[in-house]
Amino acid sequence: MRFGIIGLTVALLMQPGFAAETPKSRLTALMEAELAQFPARTGFYVKNLSTGEEAGVRINDHFESASTIKLTTLVLAYRMAEAGQLNLSERVVLKADDMRGGSGIFRFKGPGINPSVRDLLMEMVITSDNTATDLMMAKVGGTAKIVEFLRANGFAAMRPNFTTFEYFRGIYATLDPKYATLGHEDVFALCCGDTTVASFPPLSTARQTLVKEVREHPGNADLGKALLARQADEKTWFGIATPAEMGKLLEGIEKGTLAGPASTDEMRRMLRNTLSSGTAVASALKLYISPAIGHKTGDTTATTNDVGIVYAKSGPIIMTSYNNDIVGPTGAVSERVGRVARLVLEYFDGAS
Secondary structure, X not given: OOOHHHHHHHHHHOOOOOOOOXXXXXXXXXXXXXXXXXXXXXXXEEEEXXXXXXXXXXXXOOEEOHHHHHHXXXXXXXXXXXXXXXXXXXXXXXXXXXXXXXXXXXXXXXXXXXXXXXXHHHHHHXXXXXXXXXXHHHHOOHHHHHHHHHHHOOOXXXXXXXXXXXXXXXXXXXXXXXXXXXXXXXXXHHHHOOOOOOOOOOOOHHHHHHHHXXXXXXXXXXXXXXXXXXXXXXXXXXXXXXXXXXXXXXXXXXXXXXXXXXXXXXXXXHHHOOOOOOOHHHHHHOOOOOOEEEEEEEEEOOEEEEEEEEEEOOEEEEEEEEEEOXXXXXXXXXXXXXHHHHHHHHXXXXXX
């Protein structure tokens, strides 16, 4: 059951000077109690777009965005397409130099295929493809242009810090500073040289030597600790997000305020087709209940995030879940996030 005063309370909480004097909403208090049990630093933002009611925990804190930040490239690309600055039907022939490791499918297909720009955007979202991500970040003008777009549209904190290539190369540089100058194909060989299929040319002798050197590097023994220490500095994150700002971006996609109707429809369709990877809201929620969801996942070292729109009986509900500095298995955190998401749904829709 909900009370009309809660919406007013949340609105007041969002105003400067009211946080200390105004009681928390019931939903915020419920979420805080659940999130306090997490073995992680968590942030969770909720907004029911039909009623306008908001709630959340640490909604303005900075979190490692992981791949959720790719949604900023998605929105900017569609804005540019509408302005005639980007052709979504243009074909792009993938080269060996374009291949990136980590999530996605293009790393398994090999050079020579020619997806459209629209295909790249689709894979950047639904499989979180890193090859597609770097190609699209370049198409929209790089990280600086994405940040410029975000600041111009009122997003004060959110930003990508790196391309996926730069981010992964930085991890190898943590192992040894000399690896900070590795090239695209070097980094791909280190990540994925033994997972490629016949469509890829075999590694050169020099790259085979590099792979052996990195795998036998004495620093590997302490690399896990070094990477966790690296996560303490937000300048080394793949990107920075706050639960509230990512919620605002998703609200703009759902309501069509960030792009025109055709672009908005395509972006929503992409989000609805995202393949869950065991993370947070989308897959964990299905342990309890199965509403339609449009979302984007993001995982990296000690981090599992999921942000999206849950199409509930009471109307679309924005949910952004950020979980950094996880101690123990990330799957345990995702399952707990599913409980919080169910709690939110039952608050708005009633128990099912």
